[in-house]
Amino acid sequence: MAKPLAETLRVHDIQPSAQRLAVAEYVLRTQDHPCADEVLARVRGRVPMISRATVYNTLNLFVEKGLLRQFVLAEGRLVFDPHVAPHHHFVDDVSGAIHDVPWEALEVRRVEKLRGFEVREYQVVLRGRRTPPRQGS
Amino acid sequence: MAKPLAETLRVHDIQPSAQRLAVAEYVLRTQDHPCADEVLARVRGRVPMISRATVYNTLNLFVEKGLLRQFVLAEGRLVFDPHVAPHHHFVDDVSGAIHDVPWEALEVRRVEKLRGFEVREYQVVLRGRRTPPRQGS
DNA sequence: CGCAAACATTAGACGTTGTCTAACTTTCTT
């Protein structure tokens, strides 16, 4: 089902290496919004000798090549999101967890009417509490 | 014109002190979105012996008491905004400068329809380029 | 193959941002 990761990397002009594959394996498939050190911790589980610099380099490379987006949502850290299509974000007050909100769930009007700003992209950032989904799964 | 700052602080349940007034003088009146260390640098101009801890303490106190809001918009730092009414933010790609966008300039629809989230507040974060205001004021 | 160039990885130093602590000073209360 999933296209081999090495292939994905090559398509994006990135030479696959053992370390990059290990990073890709986690970060391109997670639903979380990990920061770099969370990625490092995860990847160390499989490739214990990987260095911090490599993880940071790899994440930056992935962002540059369009495999990831990075956001400034949590305090004091960049978080990464493999979901590169536009969407909004909800930040849970209690846990700090970040949830994706589908683009179509909200509508922002009059962006194009703003004077003095040439908007390249935008998103709505919501904060509050997650409420339990009524009834299981 | 401006109500004395000491008064403003007392109204918000904050004992005025020389250091707090010096911080207030800058941060409550600026149009910028300074981070804590920018506030420190500014305030040191007038009160050279003020410590970093005091500035951080004071800013956190002001946020707690509702005189300031803090946002996570720039990479790796919290920024403070004396404009406590809801509004949106535009981040300039080139300079990183942050501009306030009036609440009424945009309209976000369907926030209340979101399932699974109890939204306490939200804002639109826009990124792009500032365009020169046609004709200079 | 064998070598060189290009690329990738590594450990650790470094800078910035923010928090914490313990000692000290100021202010308030009586």
Next chain:
DNA sequence: AAGAAAGTTAGACAACGTCTAATGTTTGCG
């Protein structure tokens, strides 16, 4: 004036991200 409470200070500390210099690994080409 004396004690308690509140505020300030310097410096240590931790987390996050960047950079550098040295080392390893691939790749291409004779």
